[in-house]
Amino acid sequence: xxxxxxxxxxxxxxxxxxxxxTRIDRHAAAIAAVIDPAFLAEAxxxxxxxxxxxxxxxxxxxxxxxxxxxxxxxxxxxxxxxFSCCRRLAERGLGEDEIxxxxxxxxxxxxxxxxxxxxxxxxxxxxSASSGLCRAHADQLRALPVTDVEEFLAHRQTRPxxxxxxxxxxxxxxxxxxxxxxxxxAHQQRLRNALACDxxxxxxxxxxxxxxxxxxxxxxxRGLAPLVVAELLVxxxxxxxxxxxxxxxxxxxxxxxxxxxxxxxxxxxxDPGDDRDLEFTGLANCLIGHARxxxxxxxxxxxxxxxxxxxxxxxxxxxxxxxxxxxLRESAKRWAADDLPKRRVRPGRRTSAGLTVRHHIGCLxxxxxxxxxxxxxxxxxxxxxxxDMEAFLHRLAYLESVGQISGDARIRACREVRAVLARIRAMxxxxxxxxxxxxxxxxxxxxxDVPAEPEPAEPNRDLPPEIMRQLxxxxxxxxxxxxxxxxxxxxDTGRRPEEICELDYDCLTRDDDGQPVLIYDNHKANRPARRxxxxxxTAAVILAQQQRVRARxxxxxxxxxxxxxxxxxxxxGRRAVTGFSLAFAHRIWVDxxxxxxxxxxxxxxxxxxxxxxxxxxxxxxHADAGVPVEVLRELLSHRKLETTSGYYRVRDAVRPARQxxxxxxxxxxxxxxxxxxxxxxxxxVRRVRRTIQRQGRRRCLPVPVPLRRxxxxxxxxxxxxxxxxxxxxxxxxxRTPARGHRPR
Ligand SMILES: [Zn+2]
Ligand SMILES: [Zn+2]
Ligand SMILES: [Zn+2]
Numbered sequence: 001x002x003x004x005x006x007x008x009x010x011x012x013x014x015x016x017x018x019x020x021x022t023r024i025d026r027h028a029a030a031i032a033a034v035i036d037p038a039f040l041a042e043a044x045x046x047x048x049x050x051x052x053x054x055x056x057x058x059x060x061x062x063x064x065x066x067x068x069x070x071x072x073x074x075x076x077x078x079x080x081x082x083f084s085c086c087r088r089l090a091e092r093g094l095g096e097d098e099i100x101x102x103x104x105x106x107x108x109x110x111x112x113x114x115x116x117x118x119x120x121x122x123x124x125x126x127x128s129a130s131s132g133l134c135r136a137h138a139d140q141l142r143a144l145p146v147t148d149v150e151e152f153l154a155h156r157q158t159r160p161x162x163x164x165x166x167x168x169x170x171x172x173x174x175x176x177x178x179x180x181x182x183x184x185x186a187h188q189q190r191l192r193n194a195l196a197c198d199x200x201x202x203x204x205x206x207x208x209x210x211x212x213x214x215x216x217x218x219x220x221x222r223g224l225a226p227l228v229v230a231e232l233l234v235x236x237x238x239x240x241x242x243x244x245x246x247x248x249x250x251x252x253x254x255x256x257x258x259x260x261x262x263x264x265x266x267x268x269x270x271d272p273g274d275d276r277d278l279e280f281t282g283l284a285n286c287l288i289g290h291a292r293x294x295x296x297x298x299x300x301x302x303x304x305x306x307x308x309x310x311x312x313x314x315x316x317x318x319x320x321x322x323x324x325x326x327x328l329r330e331s332a333k334r335w336a337a338d339d340l341p342k343r344r345v346r347p348g349r350r351t352s353a354g355l356t357v358r359h360h361i362g363c364l365x366x367x368x369x370x371x372x373x374x375x376x377x378x379x380x381x382x383x384x385x386x387x388d389m390e391a392f393l394h395r396l397a398y399l400e401s402v403g404q405i406s407g408d409a410r411i412r413a414c415r416e417v418r419a420v421l422a423r424i425r426a427m428x429x430x431x432x433x434x435x436x437x438x439x440x441x442x443x444x445x446x447x448x449d450v451p452a453e454p455e456p457a458e459p460n461r462d463l464p465p466e467i468m469r470q471l472x473x474x475x476x477x478x479x480x481x482x483x484x485x486x487x488x489x490x491x492d493t494g495r496r497p498e499e500i501c502e503l504d505y506d507c508l509t510r511d512d513d514g515q516p517v518l519i520y521d522n523h524k525a526n527r528p529a530r531r532x533x534x535x536x537x538t539a540a541v542i543l544a545q546q547q548r549v550r551a552r553x554x555x556x557x558x559x560x561x562x563x564x565x566x567x568x569x570x571x572x573g574r575r576a577v578t579g580f581s582l583a584f585a586h587r588i589w590v591d592x593x594x595x596x597x598x599x600x601x602x603x604x605x606x607x608x609x610x611x612x613x614x615x616x617x618x619x620x621x622h623a624d625a626g627v628p629v630e631v632l633r634e635l636l637s638h639r640k641l642e643t644t645s646g647y648y649r650v651r652d653a654v655r656p657a658r659q660x661x662x663x664x665x666x667x668x669x670x671x672x673x674x675x676x677x678x679x680x681x682x683x684x685v686r687r688v689r690r691t692i693q694r695q696g697r698r699r700c701l702p703v704p705v706p707l708r709r710x711x712x713x714x715x716x717x718x719x720x721x722x723x724x725x726x727x728x729x730x731x732x733x734x735r736t737p738a739r740g741h742r743p744r
Contacts, residue, residue, distance in 0.1 A: 017037040034234050039240070042055075042058065050220065050221045063217055066082035069102065069103075071085055085099070114127075118131075122160040170210075172213065173213075174187075216249070217249055224256065228266060235287030243569075258272070272285070289308070305321050307336070316354040334429060346523070370395045374388065385440040386443070459647055467596055467609070468491070472491070475488065478589055481545065483585035486501065487585075487586055492534065494615045497612065505549060505558055507519050516534050516539035527637060532635065549573060564582075591606060619644070
């Protein structure tokens, strides 16, 4: 059932498995149709009682249960002993470690709160746990000449009784205390307290909004609109199936109580507010998001003014409401709908696609604001021309001058508006009858209109060698083996943080000559399974981590394991740590170190020590070792030499090794720390090149063919790689190496 069909008023059959009373509106029924009966069984949903009863053993919905014999109360404390059993222990003078010798409870209890009366066949709830009798039978016991409950149960006048009506509080799952009363015992007491506080209490409203009496593992959805019930259930289902995160029954209960208290008609109208804790807000936003998406698809989403990008496989939302001109707003939507499918998605990972689209739309909002200054508010595309575009460009210049946007943002705004307008034209939207029909030919941003970009600064993000040395002496202070491995690999291999995090368990292999090679995915440039020659020391770090991972996840197939599994929501070891958590652990580690000093004795700014700086340091120490720029480009997995040149400076003082050797670092800072004459364990450039080249199409060739451009250069200085002419004239340096590559 699509959302459009629901809005169109289609007749709906369904929801029988969710609701005992199927007289519900079409929207609720459509959502109910999305709910899997298997999930409802898993979550212990009772359609008649409208109560969820989670199995304590459920991996995501379960709860810790008291260790005492015959007790099934929730026990959140580290000792796993509930409050009441703690008291029973204390009464008997026993310690927590003697829980096994605690006698079982007199009566088996399914949880806190009343169970049914112990009289055979009686369907009323007991009044007190000690006697186990309902109120009527307790009164009868006192009237009869019997001494104890056993005798009473066997008495001929003892008859089972029909259940009392349910408590008048909408949420309550209990029976009325007395057939003539309105409430259960607990609610009777609560009402008395509420009336004492506020004598003018509106009792009808109180009945509607008062929470149920909490019971471990149970969540009452009574007293909520059928639509809200369906939304909560579908949200919980998707949370378990898609997010695979734990849900605490107490937090879910609190959320349901708040939703009931505000009497919202749909979960999508609910706002958790700012004064709630993270767990509550996280759960609420998760369920609201899933409820909203329950009926949406890319086809329905593009008709809205706010898009949930999750529907398109990306992250976040994008809003078009800031664009006031109809033609521009609709054209922007068409552009976004055209652009999103071209962007890469990564299962289970955030992508930057949403950010990019949001940024483009943000620039169009600025254009829209500028067009609003016209008398016709820019509503007619045919009336727009060069003067309007100039006004927009002036506006951007003004915004930069008053500091509202940065110079970089101004350049990006020009480029992005230029790109969107060009795409709109290419899609034919400016043709007669199109969304932007007749848009002026001169309503464009030319290449010359984009302000010139400043020259990039000289690369200097690498860390000085003495700082690297000091960092390495503190490696032992990293207590988490996963984080330590991640940081050591970042220092050793110069891979990007997200490439380190995403390493597979079997990321280590050997070349034909037995030398270790790291296999990683360059996600940024979409180049999977790259090969990087590494040193034996680095290989040993990986091997040790592999052993730890295997010991921790002995049952997961090796091919599905990650080298750096996260601690959170990761029962099978298939999820890796995020770049964020690795960076967080790294930041804490660096901040805890004593003050770091440069060679001049000056305090070094710790803010510069970020994970990405190790990539720059890697490039710089290879450049200093005389590695040719083309080889370095391959080592860094760049497509363009210009990119590589942004990673190192040419240093006159450093004398490169006669024959460059790579990736034989005995330690993380080995390249710099080791005296240059030691050659032990180094790898000739030719072998390194072969290792790198054995990927992509070349893998199917019988013998690796060396790239012509990758010949080691014999000149003493490295070329500042800005000169794009270098790869185009590969023969030049072979004949006259010194002249062809003199730095400018
Ligand atoms: Zn207990
Ligand atoms: Zn009874
Ligand atoms: Zn009640």
